[in-house]
Amino acid sequence: MTLIADCIPMPFRHHAVVASTLIVLALAQPAATTEIDHAKQYRDCIALSKIAPNEAFGSALAWRDLGGGEAAEHCVAASLVALEQFAEAATRLEALAQRTRRAASIKAGLLGHAAQAWLLDGKPERAETVLTTALRLTPDQPDLLVDRAQARADRNDYASAIEDLNRAIDIHGGSADAFAFRATAQRHLEQPEAALRDVGYALALDLLHPEALLERGNLRRIKGDERGARKDWMMVLSVAPNTPAADAARANLEDMDVNKQ
Structure with missing residues (x-):
């Protein structure tokens, strides 16, 4: 997968x-x-x-x-x-x-x-x-901390990214971006339950947050819930069609469909 x-x-x-x-x-x-x-x-x-x-x-x-x-x-x-x-x-x-x-x-x-x-x-x-x-x-x-977390995650330094996101959330009380990005980093560190919890926080702040929906779809697919994953990724395509999140959701859907053949 x-x-x-x-x-x-x-x-x-x-x-x-x-x-x-x-x-x-x-x-x-x-x-x-x-x-x-x-x-x-x-x-x-x-x-x-x-x-x-x-x-x-x-x-x-x-x-x-x-x-x-x-x-x-x-x-x-x-x-x-x-x-x-x-x-x-x-x-x-x-x-x-x-x-x-x-x-x-x-x-x-x-x-x-x-x-x-x-x-x-x-x-x-x-x-x-x-x-x-x-x-x-x-x-x-906090915005600078979230941005640096993104840079660190792009270098695959997920532990340091989480440190920055923890600090940003402690200072500001958390934003949908911060929780969604932290969920992604936690998934990479094989912490799926923590990641699901943060996705929930992100979507509580912004029900249609594209990156949070994308990440929840990823986590659902890991758990074998392909129907739930598809629903989340289709929602990303609907609410944010011309974004990197939509590109990733589309690629995930194509990958899932190929693996079914």
Whole structure:
């Protein structure tokens, strides 16, 4: 029996503290550029990067040259992520984190974004290094701990991943992501009962959480409950059709059907 799905690459997400602070920074641009509403420009640029990244990239570069500052640089990087230029985006985000004189939380958030880009580029070792630096700046930031757990799991260091997830859950009380990722790590360490318990916690927080449904399907198949596994994987395809979780669910279904022949 082959289970395709392991740790699922997370989507690039914008840490709230970074986004809100960059809007503040945009409002504080020099007087020479006050004819531009920089806060609106930042919001519009980030939104555009999700639907038309080429256009957003060009717009962000032009805005940067007109005095958009760090907010514009951040949108350049976000556009590069959407264009799947992950290494270039990560490098720019690291450089921006090094240059900024803002609060430690902003530096850490930018480094967190850089690490997510390194993960998407298939560089978990680099991502872990960057996240460790970020966590020195903000040791109790649960999102960074979850991200580092992802990097460690991608290196098959599931025990260390669980340590980070335990800490994130202790600090924040737990999120669906944290419980679902910990369940995956526990399965790899042959702790199926603990994994099932964490999947239950994740689904109690988010009934349709794709990674939790995917993982419950994996665990059900291990127990021989192919009907239950199929139901969970089909639900993933329904609620999150164009995601890595759906790709894994589809592969699992195909594997299960092949083994029946």
